[in-house]
Amino acid sequence: MNLPQGFRASGVAxxxxxxxxxxxxLLVSDLPALAVGVFTTNRVQAAPIEVTKRHVRRGSxxxxxxxxxxxxxxxxxxxxxxxxxxxxxxxxxLKTKEQQILxxxxxxxxxxxxxxxxxxxxxxxxxxxxxxxxxALAGAIMTTDTRPKTAAxxxxxxxxVGVAKGAGMIAPEMATMLCFLATDASADRGVLAQAxxxxxxxxxxxxxxxxxxxxxxxxLFLANGAGGGExxxxxxxxxxxxxxxxxxxxxxLARQIVDDGEGATKVVAVTIKGAVxxxxxxxxxxxxxxxxxxxxxxxxxxxxxxRVLAALGTTRIxxxxxLIDVWLGGEQLAKGGALGPGDRDKARAALLEREVEVLxxxxxxxxxxxxxxxxxxxxxIRINAEYTT
Amino acid sequence: MNLPQGFRASGVAxxxxxxxxxxxxLLVSDLPALAVGVFTTNRVQAAPIEVTKRHVRRGSxxxxxxxxxxxxxxxxxxxxxxxxxxxxxxxxxLKTKEQQILxxxxxxxxxxxxxxxxxxxxxxxxxxxxxxxxxALAGAIMTTDTRPKTAAxxxxxxxxVGVAKGAGMIAPEMATMLCFLATDASADRGVLAQAxxxxxxxxxxxxxxxxxxxxxxxxLFLANGAGGGExxxxxxxxxxxxxxxxxxxxxxLARQIVDDGEGATKVVAVTIKGAVxxxxxxxxxxxxxxxxxxxxxxxxxxxxxxRVLAALGTTRIxxxxxLIDVWLGGEQLAKGGALGPGDRDKARAALLEREVEVLxxxxxxxxxxxxxxxxxxxxxIRINAEYTT
Numbered sequence: 220m221n222l223p224q225g226f227r228a229s230g231v232a233x234x235x236x237x238x239x240x241x242x243x244x245l246l247v248s249d250l251p252a253l254a255v256g257v258f259t260t261n262r263v264q265a266a267p268i269e270v271t272k273r274h275v276r277r278g279s280x281x282x283x284x285x286x287x288x289x290x291x292x293x294x295x296x297x298x299x300x301x302x303x304x305x306x307x308x309x310x311x312x313l314k315t316k317e318q319q320i321l322x323x324x325x326x327x328x329x330x331x332x333x334x335x336x337x338x339x340x341x342x343x344x345x346x347x348x349x350x351x352x353x354x355a356l357a358g359a360i361m362t363t364d365t366r367p368k369t370a371a372x373x374x375x376x377x378x379x380v381g382v383a384k385g386a387g388m389i390a391p392e393m394a395t396m397l398c399f400l401a402t403d404a405s406a407d408r409g410v411l412a413q414a415x416x417x418x419x420x421x422x423x424x425x426x427x428x429x430x431x432x433x434x435x436x437x438x439l440f441l442a443n444g445a446g447g448g449e450x451x452x453x454x455x456x457x458x459x460x461x462x463x464x465x466x467x468x469x470x471x472l473a474r475q476i477v478d479d480g481e482g483a484t485k486v487v488a489v490t491i492k493g494a495v496x497x498x499x500x501x502x503x504x505x506x507x508x509x510x511x512x513x514x515x516x517x518x519x520x521x522x523x524x525x526r527v528l529a530a531l532g533t534t535r536i537x538x539x540x541x542l543i544d545v546w547l548g549g550e551q552l553a554k555g556g557a558l559g560p561g562d563r564d565k566a567r568a569a570l571l572e573r574e575v576e577v578l579x580x581x582x583x584x585x586x587x588x589x590x591x592x593x594x595x596x597x598x599x600i601r602i603n604a605e606y607t608t
Numbered sequence: 609m610n611l612p613q614g615f616r617a618s619g620v621a622x623x624x625x626x627x628x629x630x631x632x633x634l635l636v637s638d639l640p641a642l643a644v645g646v647f648t649t650n651r652v653q654a655a656p657i658e659v660t661k662r663h664v665r666r667g668s669x670x671x672x673x674x675x676x677x678x679x680x681x682x683x684x685x686x687x688x689x690x691x692x693x694x695x696x697x698x699x700x701x702l703k704t705k706e707q708q709i710l711x712x713x714x715x716x717x718x719x720x721x722x723x724x725x726x727x728x729x730x731x732x733x734x735x736x737x738x739x740x741x742x743x744a745l746a747g748a749i750m751t752t753d754t755r756p757k758t759a760a761x762x763x764x765x766x767x768x769v770g771v772a773k774g775a776g777m778i779a780p781e782m783a784t785m786l787c788f789l790a791t792d793a794s795a796d797r798g799v800l801a802q803a804x805x806x807x808x809x810x811x812x813x814x815x816x817x818x819x820x821x822x823x824x825x826x827x828l829f830l831a832n833g834a835g836g837g838e839x840x841x842x843x844x845x846x847x848x849x850x851x852x853x854x855x856x857x858x859x860x861l862a863r864q865i866v867d868d869g870e871g872a873t874k875v876v877a878v879t880i881k882g883a884v885x886x887x888x889x890x891x892x893x894x895x896x897x898x899x900x901x902x903x904x905x906x907x908x909x910x911x912x913x914x915r916v917l918a919a920l921g922t923t924r925i926x927x928x929x930x931l932i933d934v935w936l937g938g939e940q941l942a943k944g945g946a947l948g949p950g951d952r953d954k955a956r957a958a959l960l961e962r963e964v965e966v967l968x969x970x971x972x973x974x975x976x977x978x979x980x981x982x983x984x985x986x987x988x989i990r991i992n993a994e995y996t997t
Contacts, residue, residue, distance in 0.1 A: 290914070525717020553682060558682075
């Protein structure tokens with residue numbers, strides 16, 4: 220996959236991952252670029268998040284520097300110094316200011332950065348920068364991911380290309396993983412921020428692998444206008460097409476994250492319809508998607524629809540249990556809150572597939588939404604029982 | 609373990625459990641007894657909960673009839689009829705009114721009751737009633753429990769004896785399982801209700817196996833005054849001793865539930881200190897206890913303290929991450945939100961034990977609390993992936 224015009228990227232192995240796989244990456248715009256971001260809402264925020272928030276607030280950026288293998292979170296004042304040193308090192312190599320560099324880290328929490336290796340990695344990554352370097356960058360940000368995640372879409376004035384990492388500690392109310400987006404389309408900052416906010420709401424904020432929110436998550440979006448088009452403004456007739464392209468890229472990456480969920484054997488689409496409004500639909504879908512018990516049942520292809528209702532009942536939504544219909548694998552197993560006419564055996568067969576559907580009609584209104592999640596498998600536990608050891 | 613004076617109990621096999629194990633039980637007071645209860649806060653409530661709430665509101669009861677193997681939840685109007693039929697059948701056998709019978713069910717959600725088997729089971733259970741029948745009752749209410757759960761304490765004017773079931777779908781904000789308490793002490797209803805509320809707050813509301821709240825949970829407390837003592841009132845000098853006895857029984861049963869948590873290999877005590885108030889301490893402890901990621905790490909004896917901070921950061925508490933200290937297995941692994949002086953290897957060794965401790969000092973105030981939970985194991989998933997199949 221190619222980067223938009225005026226962007227280069229790279230990924231190199233600096234020895235931060237015990238596996239020896241690539242772990243330092245760069246995404247660079249050769250022209251000044253506008254920058255916007257969305258960040259984790261966790262009160263405990265990693266050092267690079269603090270630094271990057273400050274830099275993004277200035278409105279423009281030349282590059283993102285990122286490492287995997289160490290989250291640089293819960294690392295105190297030394298962690299902040301290290302995150303700033305990553306920005307400084309990158310700025311020196313690119314002959315720009317520290318404030319023009321956005322920093323991201325992912326990996327183990329609470330371990331000081333090995334800055335000798337990190338500095339050497341940044342230098343190698345700067346030498347390796349290439350217009351065809353997107354896949355190398357995608358590889359360098361992987362942790363428990365089993366495959367790299369990239370997506371692209373054409374937009375008015377150019378293209379939008381994105382790269383993401385994430386497989387566990389994925390939950391909404393923030394960006395929930397690392398994602399870097401680049402476009403050569405020209406747009407004002409308000410347009411970029413709105414496009415990113417809308418795209419995130421309909422993608423990364425509608426997935427949940429385990430209900431656990433990370434300390435390091437962010438989505439960063441750089442726009443360098445290298446496509447040469449007229450800048451998009453809030454009144455531009457092609458604004459919608461631009462937003463649609465950004466959202467398409469984000470949805471593709473969000474879907475790839477769930478598809479690569481730690482230990483997952485299934486992708487589960489939890490759809491709520493008949494909610495009073497979007498907020499309610501989202502609360503219901505997320506609560507169901509986060510039910511450990513339901514996700515165990517889905518792992519075993521057990522059409523245990525009672526767990527859907529039990530999860531729904533723990534929301535703050537004042538619904539009437541006697542109006543709820545539930546479909547699992549296309550079969551209506553609950554009607555009016557009790558046993559429905561659907562075929563249990565057919566439901567079980569459908570739940571054996573890689574893609575399964577949980578559909579709930581609350582019969583209260585017209586709003587609907589879909590949240591993607593995974594089944595919960597013994598493999599998820601194995602991965603997370605041995606993460607730092 | 610003996611029941612208090614004037615109580616009899618039984619447990620028989622009626623064929624509701626596929627295993628053929630005991631599944632219908634009775635707890636009967638031979639004298640009129642005062643009755644109070646605490647019920648699940650799940651919006652979806654099982655039919656027996658609806659019936660029992662109505663009966664408890666009348667203030668007195670002669671018996672609890674309970675079945676395992678079928679939760680009689682999400683069973684519509686037929687479920688309500690069936691729960692009432694269980695009360696009627698029991699009342700006829702005990703020669704009392706339907707309203708004097710409390711009904712409880714536990715097991716699979718969404719399946720109609722087999723009332724032929726249930727009726728026959730109630731009749732057998734009535735014949736089997738015995739002053740030594742507590743253990744039989746404890747056995748008859750087990751589902752995924754691997755062992756029966758009973759506890760007793762002496763109180764002014766007699767004793768308090770309790771029986772409970774629960775191993776999964778355990779979370780606070782309600783009673784979180786079935787628990788029946790009986791005392792031959794004499795007390796007014798306000799005293800009973802307050803003793804039960806306080807005991808529940810310090811026991812069943814401070815445990816969490818999986819953060820999933822059931823549709824069927826309740827704690828029922830019968831007091832028949834057969835001990836012959838002077839009735840306890842709100843001003844009685846022995847009131848505190850009575851409440852302490854009730855709380856002791858509830859804490860023992862709560863502890864037994866966590867000790868028998870589905871698939872658990874460890875009992876985890878999550879203690880928060882330095883919180884501003886009890887509510888805050890409880891929110892923090894429960895959020896940490898419900899972190900799937902932390903519970904995986906503890907399963908693998910991985911001293912991954914960053915997951916403690918990451919979970920804490922998702923609460924609404926406005927704490928300062930740079931003031932947080934974390935101990936795992938007695939070792940201070942985080943100090944001021946960053947790496948602490950504790951020994952990682954010693955922490956790992958301590959986490960290999962059956963009983964492990966997670967201690968967080970928020971350094972904000974003087975409130976503290978402890979929540980009990982389990983590690984999350986592949987066995988938990990196996991149990992819950994095959995529950996209805």
